[in-house]
Amino acid sequence: MDTPWQRLPSDLAAAMRPRLPDAVQAIVAGTAPAFAASGSLGAASAGKFERDVHTAVRVALERFADLAGTGEPALPPRIREVFVALGAGEARENRGPELLLGALRTAARMLLRTASQSLAEVRPVTVDELIDLADATSAYVDELAAACTDGLARQLREQAGEGDRRRRRVADLLLRGGAPPEVLREAAGGIGWPAPDTVVPVLLPPDQARDARFRFGADGVVAERGRDAVLLLRAGPRAERAALTEALQGRDAVVGPALGWAEVPEAVRLAESTRELAGTGAEPVFTDDHFAALALRGEQGALAVLSARRLAPLAALRTGQREQLMVTLESWLRHWGSRTAVAAEMFVHPQTVSYRLNRLRDLLGADLDDPTARFELLLVLAYREKALAIVDGTE
Numbered sequence: 316m317d318t319p320w321q322r323l324p325s326d327l328a329a330a331m332r333p334r335l336p337d338a339v340q341a342i343v344a345g346t347a348p349a350f351a352a353s354g355s356l357g358a359a360s361a362g363k364f365e366r367d368v369h370t371a372v373r374v375a376l377e378r379f380a381d382l383a384g385t386g387e388p389a390l391p392p393r394i395r396e397v398f399v400a401l402g403a404g405e406a407r408e409n410r411g412p413e414l415l416l417g418a419l420r421t422a423a424r425m426l427l428r429t430a431s432q433s434l435a436e437v438r439p440v441t442v443d444e445l446i447d448l449a450d451a452t453s454a455y456v457d458e459l460a461a462a463c464t465d466g467l468a469r470q471l472r473e474q475a476g477e478g479d480r481r482r483r484r485v486a487d488l489l490l491r492g493g494a495p496p497e498v499l500r501e502a503a504g505g506i507g508w509p510a511p512d513t514v515v516p517v518l519l520p521p522d523q524a525r526d527a528r529f530r531f532g533a534d535g536v537v538a539e540r541g542r543d544a545v546l547l548l549r550a551g552p553r554a555e556r557a558a559l560t561e562a563l564q565g566r567d568a569v570v571g572p573a574l575g576w577a578e579v580p581e582a583v584r585l586a587e588s589t590r591e592l593a594g595t596g597a598e599p600v601f602t603d604d605h606f607a608a609l610a611l612r613g614e615q616g617a618l619a620v621l622s623a624r625r626l627a628p629l630a631a632l633r634t635g636q637r638e639q640l641m642v643t644l645e646s647w648l649r650h651w652g653s654r655t656a657v658a659a660e661m662f663v664h665p666q667t668v669s670y671r672l673n674r675l676r677d678l679l680g681a682d683l684d685d686p687t688a689r690f691e692l693l694l695v696l697a698y699r700e701k702a703l704a705i706v707d708g709t710e
Contacts, residue, residue, distance in 0.1 A: 318389075319451040320382040324444060327383040330433040335380070338429040339373045345425055346418035371401050372422065379426065379455055389458035398459050402466030406474065415463055423456040481505040486538040489514060489547050492580040499576060507533055511576035513550035516583045517559070517599075518543050518569040518590060530562065545583060560599060567595040571602050572620055581616050588614055607691050622695045625688070628678040640678075643671040645696035648689055 331338075346368065374397050382389065390398070405415050430448050434440045485502045488494040489511070494502075500510045519527055524544035527537050535548040548554040550573065553562070559570055571586030582602075588609055589602040602609075602617075609617035629637045643657065647668075650656035654672070658665040675683065682688035 318382075318386050319447070319454040320379075320389075321384065321386045322447045323383040323451055324434065325384040326437070327430060327434060328380040330437050331376075331380045331383075331430060334429060334433050335373075335376050338376055338425070339369065341429075342372045342376075342422050342425045343369050346421050367401060367404060368418075371397055375422075375459060376426065376429075379430075379452070382451075382455070389455055390462060395462045398462035399466035399469070402463035402468075403470035404466075405463075406467045406470035412464055412467055415467075416460055419456050419460050419463070422459075423452050426456070427452045478506065482536045483538070486536040486545070486547055489536070489576060489579040490538055490545065490583065492577065506536070508549055511549060513554075513573045514576050514579050514582070515548045515550070515554040515559075515573045516571035516579060516586050517546040517548065517563070518571070518583075518586050519546060520544070520567050523566060547579065556601065556603075563599040565597045566599070568599040569593075569595060569602070570599055572606075574620070585609065585614070585616050585620070588612075588617070607687075607694055610694060618695070618698060621691055622698070625682070625692050625695050628680075640671055640675055641696055643668060644675055644692065647672060648693045648696070 343365070374394055378390070378394055381387075402412070402415065405412065427449055430452065431440060431445060434444070434448075481502065485499075485506055485508070488499050488502055496510075503509070503511050517527075521539060521541065521544050524537050524539045527535065527544060527546045531546060531548060531553065534551060534553045535546050538545045538547070552558060554573065556570075559568075563570070569586050569590045571582040571589070574582040585602050589600060589605050592608060592612070593600050593605055606617045606621040610621055626641075629640060632640070643661065646657045646660050647654070650660070654665050654668045657668045661668070679688075679692075682692065
């Protein structure tokens with residue numbers, strides 16, 4: 316099968332060669348403004364980009380001249396790799412193919428002008444020769460574009476594979492637990508996360524792993540475990556309850572508690588216990604709604620989290636003052652708010668009870684009027700010694 320350049324006149328190469336240096340400069344100057352206008356080139360990369368383009372244009376023009384009148388393939392491997400590398404460089408600079416392909420279209424027009432003017436300077440050019448030149452330059456630049464897009468696609472695949480590997484490593488480190496902070500910080504930085512603080516685990520059916528990666532993108536990492544998939548979300552708007560309630564509709568999801576990165580294994584285990592206790596359904600199930608039930612089943616992790624959350628407002632108090640208020644609060648809850656009964660049990664004046672309860676109301680606010688919060692406070696205070704150790708950070 317004939318190549319488009321096989322029909323080119325045999326004297327084209329000799330006519331073009333004296334004009335090639337000027338043509339290279341003209342094409343580089345004609346294509347660079349599109350990149351500069353896009354703002355895609357930083358100062359550090361602008362010089363290297365210009366050198367790479369200059370080399371690519373020179374190689375392309377010399378090769379086109381060599382092809383005239385031959386049936387050779389457009390790009391032998393060593394030349395094709397120049398343009399594969401150019402496309403790969405665009406991907407590494409986080410630029411898409413649009414600018415590069417636009418520059419190639421500009422280069423095609425300038426190449427046709429250079430070739431036709433070169434011939435016209437040495438002899439008359441026929442209409443058929445101009446048509447053949449147009450066909451050949453178009454086909455040749457299509458080959459250059461194919462090499463560039465191949466390089467860009469290869470680089471994107473490589474980067475995606477490396478990105479997947481890094482995200483799997485972060486998920487593995489979080490799920491296994493016990494990683495040194497500096498190791499986790501480095502791994503998290505590799506996927507664009509700041510140092511992990513709070514992480515929210517979500518248990519999903521295994522067939523939803525791919526969808527979770529797509530839906531939550533840079534905000535989460537996914538580990539596939541056979542029996543389920545675990546989505547680990549970094550703290551932020553997409554990890555808040557309202558957002559998760561909407562995003563996880565109809566997905567049989569169980570949302571674990573938001574805990575520090577070092578406690579992710581415990582958070583996942585609590586989510587698993589919640590799934591056993593409450594099952595799954597169209598609405599996502601939140602472990603936060605089941606701490607009391609889990610604690611009553613002997614789940615020490617649930618009691619620990621519940622204690623830390625319910626007693627957090629008391630954490631800044633001195634140990635003795637906190638113990639005094641906790642004893643008063645427990646008695647008040649057991650006696651259904653009777654200050655007289657609390658005073659009698661504690662052998663203090665009712666006004667002392669009133670003072671302590673006013674202090675508790677300042678600290679706990681509306682929790683003292685919420686039935687669920689009151690029950691959970693009573694449950695926590697039934698294990699007061701353990702709760703104190705949790706609040707003090709000694710457990």
